[in-house]
Amino acid sequence: MDKNIELFEVADVFVGVKITNEDLQNADNVKEFKILNLNAIEDSKITNNFDDTINFDEADKGEKVKVGFNRKIKNSSIKKQDLIIPLKRSNHQTLMVNWTSNEPLNYIYNTETLVIRVEKELVLPKFMYYWLNNAMVLNYINSNASKNPNRISCSLINKLKIEVPPMEEQQAIVDELDDIIQRRLLVEEKISNYAKYYKK
Numbered sequence: 001m002d003k004n005i006e007l008f009e010v011a012d013v014f015v016g017v018k019i020t021n022e023d024l025q026n027a028d029n030v031k032e033f034k035i036l037n038l039n040a041i042e043d044s045k046i047t048n049n050f051d052d053t054i055n056f057d058e059a060d061k062g063e064k065v066k067v068g069f070n071r072k073i074k075n076s077s078i079k080k081q082d083l084i085i086p087l088k089r090s091n092h093q094t095l096m097v098n099w100t101s102n103e104p105l106n107y108i109y110n111t112e113t114l115v116i117r118v119e120k121e122l123v124l125p126k127f128m129y130y131w132l133n134n135a136m137v138l139n140y141i142n143s144n145a146s147k148n149p150n151r152i153s154c155s156l157i158n159k160l161k162i163e164v165p166p167m168e169e170q171q172a173i174v175d176e177l178d179d180i181i182q183r184r185l186l187v188e189e190k191i192s193n194y195a196k197y198y199k200k
Contacts, residue, residue, distance in 0.1 A: 004162070007160040014115050087152065088151065124170045
């Protein structure tokens with residue numbers, strides 16, 4: 001695959017779930033989840049160096065619910081390498097769920113979170129992550145968001161045109177961008193250390 005296609009052809013795009021009384025009723029297969037509310041997490045708690053992650057210690061402050069594990073809840077449960085966009089933030093930058101623990105991710109997306117779950121046999125999640133955070137793409141998303149309230153729709157994301165190169169080329173692009181980001185972080189760290197030194 002090496003052509004311009006619409007994003008919906010290689011990813012599922014959806015908004016998180018709204019918990020109803022029916023979901024809260026007793027069921028045979030009941031599990032406890034935390035509702036992830038990104039809007040309640042301070043920006044400073046989410047890293048911002050093209051390695052955006054969620055601080056799940058902060059997310060632990062979210063509401064806990066016990067619900068029947070039906071299809072709706074299953075689909076809205078957080079999965080590793082999901083790409084997510086907080087709908088109420090002014091800058092609709094994409095975040096990536098980096099979860100290294102072997103513990104289960106017992107979180108549910110709320111209705112203020114747009115989720116992009118790529119088909120991993122077609123697109124690398126990290127490739128899509130970098131593409132969505134490209135300045136041109138991000139500017140297009142922000143400029144086409146509804147103004148009142150400032151939020152984006154699934155249809156806007158679904159219709160984005162993306163060129164999907166072969167998997168080997170995707171990986172090479174990801175590796176190169178990862179390397180650039182790491183080198184940038186090292187430079188920023190050195191500058192910060194110099195600043196601390198001269199303040200003494």
